[in-house]
Amino acid sequence: MSLKGKAYIMGAWEHPTRDAPDKTTAQLHFESARSALADAGLAFDDVDGYFCAGDAPGFGGMSMVDYMGLRNVRHLDSTETGGSSYILHVGHAVQAIAAGKCQVALITLAGRPRQGQGGRPGGGARPGQLSDGAPEAGFENIYGGSTHNTYGMCAMRHMHDYGTTSEQLAWIKVAASHHAQWNEHAFLKDVVTVEDVVNSRMISDPLHLLDCCVVTDGGGALVVTSPEVARSLNRPRIKVIGSGEAPKGPSGGHGLDLTYSGAVWSGPRAFAEAGVTPADIKYASIYDSFTITVLMQIEDLGFCAKGQGGRFVADGNLISGVGKLPFNTDGGGLCNNHPTNRGGITKVIEAVRQLRGEAHPRVQVANCDLALAHGTGGSLGTRHGAATVILERE
Amino acid sequence: MSEAEAKPAGRVIPAPAVTVESQPFWDAAAEGRFLIKRCTACGKAHWYPRAFCPFCASDDTVWEESPGEGEIYTFSIMRRSPTGPYVIGYVTLDEGPAVLTNFVDCDPDSLRIGQRVKVRFQPTEGGPPAPVFRPA
Numbered sequence: 011m012s013l014k015g016k017a018y019i020m021g022a023w024e025h026p027t028r029d030a031p032d033k034t035t036a037q038l039h040f041e042s043a044r045s046a047l048a049d050a051g052l053a054f055d056d057v058d059g060y061f062c063a064g065d066a067p068g069f070g071g072m073s074m075v076d077y078m079g080l081r082n083v084r085h086l087d088s089t090e091t092g093g094s095s096y097i098l099h100v101g102h103a104v105q106a107i108a109a110g111k112c113q114v115a116l117i118t119l120a121g122r123p124r125q126g127q128g129g130r131p132g133g134g135a136r137p138g139q140l141s142d143g144a145p146e147a148g149f150e151n152i153y154g155g156s157t158h159n160t161y162g163m164c165a166m167r168h169m170h171d172y173g174t175t176s177e178q179l180a181w182i183k184v185a186a187s188h189h190a191q192w193n194e195h196a197f198l199k200d201v202v203t204v205e206d207v208v209n210s211r212m213i214s215d216p217l218h219l220l221d222c223c224v225v226t227d228g229g230g231a232l233v234v235t236s237p238e239v240a241r242s243l244n245r246p247r248i249k250v251i252g253s254g255e256a257p258k259g260p261s262g263g264h265g266l267d268l269t270y271s272g273a274v275w276s277g278p279r280a281f282a283e284a285g286v287t288p289a290d291i292k293y294a295s296i297y298d299s300f301t302i303t304v305l306m307q308i309e310d311l312g313f314c315a316k317g318q319g320g321r322f323v324a325d326g327n328l329i330s331g332v333g334k335l336p337f338n339t340d341g342g343g344l345c346n347n348h349p350t351n352r353g354g355i356t357k358v359i360e361a362v363r364q365l366r367g368e369a370h371p372r373v374q375v376a377n378c379d380l381a382l383a384h385g386t387g388g389s390l391g392t393r394h395g396a397a398t399v400i401l402e403r404e
Numbered sequence: 405m406s407e408a409e410a411k412p413a414g415r416v417i418p419a420p421a422v423t424v425e426s427q428p429f430w431d432a433a434a435e436g437r438f439l440i441k442r443c444t445a446c447g448k449a450h451w452y453p454r455a456f457c458p459f460c461a462s463d464d465t466v467w468e469e470s471p472g473e474g475e476i477y478t479f480s481i482m483r484r485s486p487t488g489p490y491v492i493g494y495v496t497l498d499e500g501p502a503v504l505t506n507f508v509d510c511d512p513d514s515l516r517i518g519q520r521v522k523v524r525f526q527p528t529e530g531g532p533p534a535p536v537f538r539p540a
Contacts, residue, residue, distance in 0.1 A: 148420040148430075149452035150504045152534055154482060159492045162480030170478070170517045215481040262458035263451035263501025266494060268478055392504070 014283055016108035017115075018240035019100065019248040019401065021050030021233030022362040024340075024355075026195045028347065030122050030227040035067050035350075038120030038229040040078050046231035051243045052114060054078065057233075059085040059112030061103060063095035065121045065350050074118070085112040091257070091395025092387025093352035094297065095119075096232065098397035100358060100383075101253030103234040113236040120229030121350020150392065157299060157351075158222065160391025162214035164268040165302035169216060171269050171317070176216055178320030179301040180207035183220050183344050185328035186298065190341025192370040197224040198345040207301075221301040223342075228349030230359055246366045252286070252400035254279025259393030269317075271303075271386055272396030273310035280398040281312070286380060288312040291400075293364040293375045294335055295357035297385035298342040304328075307384055308335070311398070330373040339364065339373035354385040358399065365403040379403045415490045417506070419531025425455050428467055430532040438472040438523045438535055440499060441465045451501035472523025473540065474498050481512045495521050495537050509538035 023046040025038055033041075039062070047053060060083050066074045070088040074080075085106050091098055096119050103115035168174045184204055190196040202220060210219040240247050256275035260266055281287060288311060296311075298304045305319040313335055314322040327333030340346045340360040343353040361381040363369045369378075381401050388394035422430045432439045442449040443457035444464045456463050479493025491507040493515075507515055508526065520540040525533035 145423075145425070145454075146452050148422060148426050152417050152420045152528065153492050153504060153506050154415055154417075154485070154490055155492055155504070156482070158484065159480040159482045162482075163478045163493060166480055167478035167517065212481075212483050214483060217480075260451075260502060260504075262448075262454075263497075263503065264448065264459070266477060266496070266502035268494075 012283060013104050013108050013253070014251045014285070015249050017104040017234050017236060017250050019232055019250060019358070019362050020235045020240050020243050020245050021046040021052065021231070022359045023049050023231050024347065024359045025120070025229040025349070027228050028195070028197050028226040029124050031125055035065070035120050035122055036074065036077050038122070039066065039074060039118045042120055042229040042231035043078055043116055043118050046233050047116065050233040050235070050245060052233060054080055055082055056114045057116045058082045059103060059106055059115035061087045061099040061115060061117040063088060063099070063119065064090040065119055065352060085115070091397065093299065094354045094385030094387035094395050094397040095352070096355035097358055097383055097385045097399055098255045098395065100232065100234060100250060100399045101255060101397065104250045104253060107234065107236045113239050115234040117232040117234065117355065118229065119231070119349060119352055119355045121352070122227040123225055123350050124227045155392065157389060158217060159214040160389040161300045161302055162217045163391045164306065165216050168269045168302065168306065172320065174305065174320040176208045176218070177204050178324050179221055179305060180204040181324045181326070182298070182301040182304045182328060183207050185323070185326060185333070186338055186342045186344040188329050189339045189373050190345030192372040193341050193346050196341040196346040197226050198341070217300055217302065223299050223344050223348040223353065225351065226347050226349055228347055230349065230355040232355065232358055247404040248362050248365050249402045249404050250399060251402045252280035252282070252284030253398065254283070255395065255397045257393065257395050268391055269306065271306050271310050271390055272394060273307045273384060273386070273398065276396040276398040277311040277384065280400050284400040286400060290380055291382045292378045293339070293361065293381040294337050295361045295381070295383040296337050297353055297357060298338055298344045299348070299353060301344070303386060303390060304337070306390065307386065311382070311384060330375055336373070336375050339369050339375070352387070354387065354397070357383040357385055361401055365401055415485060415487045417526055417528040417534050419528050420534055422532065426453060429453050433525055433535065434532045436525055438470050439467045440470045440497070440501065442468045449499040449501055451497070451503050470497060470499055472497070472535065474521060476507065476515065476517055476519045476521055477502055478517060479507055479515055491515065506536045507538070508536045
């Protein structure tokens, strides 16, 4: 059974805060949910499906449903794949709606890493630290692994195998900064150059400070509805026409290859369901925890051949109005926002803005009728979950 | 802590979480022996050690002492550390599996992918010693 077009994203909202000392994480979930529902023209009582991940405080879905006053929930999903969870949730919401389990699915994310709150579940909640309590903990968490150095390991091997350079990676940050200058809420609004990136201090070889995303408080929410509900609303209908997900890990240590991500599986699944190819995509939200994350995923999704990502992203090819693949026109996680160290929901939100024609005029892609949002959660260098959605303006 | 007991400068490895599945590994580590798990059903060695084989789901796994030799698959030098730079990376053991570890006893900037390394055990903070690798 094809799920193509079985549901629509009708509400999308990004919390404008980037520093929230005076609010709880639960409160940011609520505020995001309320505004996303208002964006769709819906109310809390219309919600019958609720989706959240590890950033939801307390007993996950149970605590949040009660806290937010959701009275009509008949479908719960708290699948956790780190930062990509919310992209994966869009796919799960389509499945639930197509199966008749709900009609209005609410997805929320929020957290406050700048206040020492939020971060990863299961202990070890310091931002950027791998969590403990997992079966691999004794053999991995003791070595000082963080997002920086585990992604650094991927970049180091990608450079070794394919000749990728720091200057090529820097172009990804440069493109994001060109977009962020137009976003009044962006955490970093200054346009940077390749030289700025490669001359910024080394954090974990070969990743420099400006190869890394921002750390921000914040949140966001999405509303996915059935076609019937979508047609009753006075908003542009953003149809979910394809979704795919895939986990990837060290697999018992055999055939370890850190130069590709789970996008090699989630991408083709989503493209096959949608019946489109990478060449058809007008705008792409690509998870950008680090510059290397973007480069690997662009290759893995098929926007260019494996190993050619460095050449593909160079010379402004990701800048809206300049290059062939406008990406992360809100400034992405690299410049705009990476709420509670999870950038998945903002990837979908900016794709929805582009498809509605509501992106900033300076970065709006002309005739943007087909977009992709893709994310990687967890760590590219150890184990992660990849999720892809393909969206079409109806 | 007396001067004599002071740990060497650099990052101190925290005590590893020891479980019923991994206890024999850490007991051997305390004796300076490096164990890996091998499946007697399919013959493959795996890492990290489990009670079952992640390749064929057999329970027939045995501990095997390894010389702990292999080559660097990749690494990254973490510069943002209060105790000075340290190196995390994967070593591909000669038996096949890739192992996440720290590379030690070297100038981090001299490390290269493909370089031969060998295991040694490093004291941890109140736990059994942990396997780390140094240039062979």
